Each structure stands twice: as C-alpha cells, then as structure tokens.
Amino acid sequence: MGTSKKAASVRTIGARKGPSRPADRPWGQSPSTSCPDPRSALQAPLPYVDHFGLPPSDLRSVLDTALSSGGEFAEIFMEHRTYDFINMEEDIIKETAEAVSLGLGIRVVCGDRTGFGYTSDLALDKVRKTAETAAAIARGRAAQVRTPPLRDRTCGTSRYLVRRPVHKVPLGEKIQLVREAYDGARYFDPRIVKVKVLHSDSLVHVCIANSEGLLVRDTRPLVKLVCVAISEDGAKRESGYWGGGGRVGWEFFRDVQSPREIGQEAAREAILLLGAIDPPAGEMPIVLAPGHSGVLIHEAVGHLLEADFNRKKTSIFWNKMGKRVGSDLVTIYDDPTIPAFRGSYNIDDEGTPPRRTLLIEKGFVRGLLQDKLSARLMGGAPLTGHGRRQDYSHWPIPRMSNTYIAPGSDAPDDILRSVKKGFYVASLSGGQVEDSGKFTFSVSLGYLIEDGQMTAPVKQATLIGTNIDILKKIDRVGNDLAFGLQTGTCSKEGQDVPVNDGCPTLRIAKMTVGGRS
C-alpha cells in the first residue's frame, strides 16, 4: 500500500534464524578471502541490448535528456529479473511460481536533491519521458554537464560460485530437492505434525550507465531453500526453522549443505522447543553462539554506520569517527566481496566495485558504508561500494552486505565456563535498531547458563540495549568466527536486500533479557 511511511527510523531483519552449532559448518569460515572464482559459469553475461533493447548510443542520449534541466549527475539502472519458486506443504508440491520483472530507474542528482522516475516500459519514448520526469528536480537551467561516450567497464571475474546455474535446472530436479528437505523434517520425529519447504532462485541482470561515462553490467544468481517444521505434544506446539543458499550453483546442495540436513535441523529445533521454558527477565550476562548472532552487529553497529544517517546527523555515531565506542576486543567489517555469500556482489547498484570496509577497529570507529550521494555530500569521502537498491523502482541508499565481528583469541568453551549464571543465545529470529542506538533482537532458542554449563532450553526472548553501552560490555571474543544461514534479508526505508552476517562466540557482561516472570 503506497501510503506515506516515515520509515527512516524503522529497520528490520525479517525471517532470519541462526544456527546453534555453525562451527560444524566449514561453509563460510574464511571471511577475508576476496578472490573471485574464475570457474564461474555466469561469466559472459548476454550483452545488455538482449535484455533491455537499448544500445549505448541511446543510453547516452537518454542521460543527456536527464541532464537537460541542469542536473549534475544522471544514471540509468536497468534490471531484468527472473524468479522461480516452489512451495511444498501437506506432503504435496502445492504450487510453483515464476516471476519476470523488467524495467529501469533514472536518477538525476542536483546538489542534495534527487529526482527519480522508473518505468516497466522500455520503449525509447517512454524511457525518455522517464528521464524528463527525473530531470524536473533540477528546475529549468540549461544543461551544465554532457555525457562522455559510454565505455563498458564490466569486470570479467565473478564472486558468484556457480558450476551449474540453478535457473537452468529443470523443475523436476528442483522438486526432488524440495522433497528431500521435506522428508528430512517430516520423518525426523513423530511429534513433527506439519512441514513447509520453500525453494526460490533468481537471476538478475543489471546494467548501469551514468553521466560520468560508466557502463557496467552484472549477472547475479541467488538461491534459497528453507524449511519450517511444526511440532506438537499434547496442547504444546512449537516451530523450528532452518535454511541455506547463497550466490551459488546447484552443486551447493550436494557439496556444501544437503537438503535433508536443512529439513532435519528445522525439525530438531521444533522438537527441542517443546521442552523449552519461558525466558528469565532482567539484566544478566549473555553468551552469543557463533554464526547468526551476527544479527547483533548488524543492528548495533552496521545500520548506524551507514553514511546517510551520519550525513544527516541522525545516527548516534555521527560525531564519533575516530573515537572509542567499544571494548578493544571489538573489530567489525562489512565485506561484499566474500565469494558465494548472499550479501556479495561484483558491483554495487551504482556500478562501484565494492571493497571490504573496516567499520570498528579495536573499539574505535573507523569507517562508514558509502553510496555516491553521501560520499559526495560528505566532501568526497572514498566510495566503498555499498550503494544498493531493492530493484529498479527504488533509488540506491547505503546498505550492508556481509557484516561480521572479527575473531578474538578465546576458546568458546572457556567463554561459556566463565559465566556462573546467565543466558546463552543459540538461535535468533531477527532484530531492529533506531538511530539513537537502541536495538533489540529476538531469540527463538536459548539456554540457561548455570555454573558454566548450558542447561534448560529457553524459548522466545527479546534482548534490548543501547549500542554504545553494549559494545563496551563485550568482554570475551571467541576464536570461532562463523556466518549465518545465508537466508537473511535486511529492510530499510521499505527496501529489502539480501544480507548475511557473522560473529564468533561473544560474551556481553550484562544485557536486559525480556522474559516472563
């Protein structure tokens, strides 16, 4: 519903849950590698004219139309997206779906103002009209800038690890995969009463042309297989969730994570929760499991170091560059270059090659996640390649990709043993933050810690704190960095983008747990 939503302050992660023992997973344990895989099967993407019907000469003239009222910068973002979906529930393949989306968005920037238009009709006259709409922001002065000839600067390497592209796999094979995950959950335990398995894969061709003469393309695959299992025991009912995927090929589900395992893990969580108790309430020491507890870093740090909130001085971090905000154990990166990860890309949605960005170094604020607009308005700050958008009908804003806290030196068992009485966070279902630094995250499965041991399983708790307070209270960092399930989506200002995050085992000296008493 397109009503006014002042959502600048509301950012959420939906549908995320975390592994309880991700250290078992070799997948995604070397975050610092950024070497693209030369074997990628998606290498020679089709020329843009095949998808968009707009040769470079037309693009250049449309950019000049966009600048005709005096704008300083113009950009065309073209996108062709195909999406396939399978839903299995109640023992049958209930439905399949296919979606195609084709369109372009045109942006004109004039000072701090942005004009934006989009169209799903790529006929040249409609495209030109869209450019005129976007141009209106600059209000009438004659063209100041002309677009130089467009040069294709698409890089030949890829961060997407694909041997067999999923979009070419016949539907019958995908259905077989879904059934394996389904059976993994359905027959795990007689108390599993309902199972739902969703498979989705997409292939997105983007082509970006701008008035600086840039012309660049990327072809991005994305795959996700998730399972929800519902368990029942007398009047008690619980649910479990597990999933996997990334920017990978079909071989992922044979070589890295089997569908059966995804089903079994969802069922295991649902069964475990049947015996879980209500969470305790109040302040207590917290230990976070490695892997998807990275949601904490995503919320507490990542969002508030997105450049737009700092340029506008709404973020609590805006006046803290170079200053200490956390304990010296805390070093945080955002890295869009990790091969095969859900949050990775070859170029961002403004055509900038991304780089691993240091956000916090030993407790000190060191960097921001930039897009072109904020970097320019902040006096020519270096681009980091974090300008992302949901699709062609949205303009780019600074976003995270794969965010993680760097490993420390403590053995995970020592961290657990150090807590007399506290709360262990095993599995998370999401989080939210506001610019003041207040953040929460939802725990779907936790454990009581008693005398350094995990004891009773605990269900449905919320943790709340203020980031500059909690970052100082991180007093133990494990050596076991791991990443989340590769199923996460981050939402900001109504735009959803795929992300991932990671962390090693962490101890927070004290944090408020929202339970029931």
Next chain:
Amino acid sequence: MRRPRISRPAPALRDVAEELAAYARACGADEAEVSVVDGYEFNVDVRKGRIETLIEAGARSAGLRVIKDKKTAYASSSDLDRGTLRRLVRHAVRRAELGNPDEFAALAPLSRERVDPAALDLYDPAIAELDSRAKIGLARETERIALRDKRITNSYGATFASNEIRSVLALTNGFIGEYQQTYCGLGLGLQAGDTDHRVEDSWSSSKRHLKDLETPEAIARKAVERTVRQLNPRKIPTQNVPVIFEPTQTAWLLGFLFGCVAGTAVYQKATFLEGKLGQRIGNERVTIIDDALRPGALGSHPFDSDGLPCRRTVVIDKGVLKSYLCNYYAARKLGLESTGSADGSGVGPANFYWEPGPGAQRAEDIIAGTAKGLLLIRTLGHGLNSVTGDISRGAFGLWIEDGRVAYPVTEITIAGHLGRVLESIEAVGTDLEFLNPITGPTVKVAEMTVGGQ
C-alpha cells in the same frame, strides 16, 4: 537481438486480462485467474526545508494462476509485452503438470452477489488533480511547523505520497471485475535531545481522500508531542504490571492476531488458535471485526482475488472466536465458507479493527484509573510467534503512577501471551479511528511482564 520496441497505445487492462485468461484455457489450463494492475505513484521527501527526493512513476504488472488436473501454478510479470505474458502462461501450464494434484485446488464458483465499487468511495479525483507544487508544499509546511519547536533537534524529513491504482481481475468462470482507488499520505519523523540521548518518533496520516487528510499543523503537533514526551527517560526494575496499549500499539497486537486467525495459518497448524472456533478465547471486552465494506476506509475493496464479493465478518464476538478469515482454498480445507479475504495466494485483512463496545471508556479515564502501570507507546523488534501465541518485544513507554504519567521509561521489554492478553482486557478506549487497515482503540491489559534492570 531484441530491437527497441515501438510504443503502441496500451491495450485496455480489461482486454489484457480477459485475453490472457482465454489464452490459458487454449493452452490446456482447466481454470485460470488473471489480475492486471496499473499504478501511478508520486512521492516527495522534504528535509530541513529542501526537497531530498522526488519520485514520479507509473508501473503495470500482471499476475496469473492456472489450475490443470487440480495442480496449481502461479506467474507474474512487470513486463506486459504480449509475447512475454503468453510465454509465462505456457510455462505455468507446463509447470502445473509437474506439481501434485490437490483436491482442494479450484477457482471459487462465480458469485451472483456483487459489491458496487462506487458505493465504497475508494477513488478521489482531487488527488490526480493536485499539482506537484501543492504536494511538495504540504510536506514542507508540515516539517516547518514542527521545526519551530526548539526541543526538536533533528528531522528525518516529511513525506507526501499519493497513489492511483486501477485493478482488473478476470477468471475463466466468467468473473470480470474492475475498480480504481487512490491513497494519499502525509507524515513526519523527528528527533529530540542531544546525540547520545536521542529520542525519536513520527506521525502520519493516510487516507483515500485528500480532504480527509490531517492538516500539516495537526501532524506536526502530534509528531512533536510524541517525540518530546520521551525525553529524559529512566530505567525500571523487572516487574509484572498492567500495560495500557496506545492505539498505535493496539494496531500491532491486532496485526499479530490477524496472523493467528488467518485460515491459511489454521490449516497449517501455524497458529495457537487452531481448533478454537466457537470457543471463548478472550473476555467480553474483545470484539474484533473485519469489514471490507466501510465507505472510504483504507482497507475497503469490492471483491477479493478469488473474485468473491467482500463483506463484513465478525471475527471475535465478546470473546468468542466466531470466524477465521479465509480465502476460498483455506475455507474448503477447513470445511468453512470463504470470508472474501483472498489476497494473492494468501489471506489479507480488509479493515480489521477492535470494536470499542458499550463499556468503552475515554483513554484519559483508563490512565486515571491505573494506580501503577506502563503506557506502551512504541515497540522495537519482532518477537511475535503465531504458533505459540508468545509476545516478546523491546519497548518504550510512559510510567503511570496514581493515575498520572510520571516519567518516560526506556530499554525495557514486554512479554506475554496473546491468548492470556485477550482473556485479561480490563478496559477498552473509545478512541478508535480508521488510521490504517488494521486499527484499534486504547486497550488495558491486566498484567504483562515488563523486563528492565
């Protein structure tokens, strides 16, 4: 290589929908449903007096469902090129063959009842006629008034947005329906306090008719009040106390309840209210309605995506669960009747609200009658589990002592269970307003756990 297409006069949406449905039959589908939507969007963000972003765009899309031998496939496209759409239809028919037969898969039978879209008052020509400068002016004025207040230290900016949407639905059972609707909205987000002690809030008004929109003055005043009342908060110890939900908070509680009474969740056993039809699930103060026929309201519409006429449904009557909200599919699975709630492949709310009832009190009197408790004003995070009914969220509130607001509280959590919340409603306010499709008045819950220090 595909050459640039020549723009032709666009075929009428109705023709696109009917032709595609017929084509699906020709390709072997037993039944097909086609929806086509044509939308126009305007959005302006103004911050600190200057335009930040201005969007104007039109977009069309088509969606279809085909059923062949009781097997279902869906497809959708933003590319209305005839060749693309026909290819999607052929793919869908072929994909349907690879699915499993589902004895409940079928289009709803053609209903003889029709709701006249004109009677619902969904379209306002004044929105189309309002020029961009006036729209920008409304946003600018709203922010300007708010920033006059010296306690406001930063602005997220003000937004004016409007939409005009035309929707067509064609089914192979002979149903064809079409209607036009508009929305407009004006809103503002603010911060108060210095950098390390910021508080924030917002207010917005969304309507189908321009004349019903709250004024810039009213929106600015509410946004300022909501923001500054949170300044200088305290932390409180963990305790069990009465919790008063402001209407904005009742709205999310109702959104959660909607997910628990949706027929699609019921047959999947994904709700704690499964098997509770006809039973008492709340006390006599709980009456919940879903009404698609309220003229001019944001959630009203004449027919659902099954082509069935929309209606008013009593979901909970004085605490008794009277009806789940079902599309035709969920209704068949559960042996019930559709409530006209089909929304794409799932179930959606119309105007889903909490009816105040005869014993309703003024919100001020509910607060005045509370010796000690929490007035809940904002929440953060998710923590709603429809399978179990558990509620656990981060919260901001005003602490109530001796019937008065004593001070704001922060970094707290609230926890409870939706079933027990509905059983322990102590008071319902008279302040129901149709601000959103899901909306409610102030409600007071006897006891929830407030987590703090």
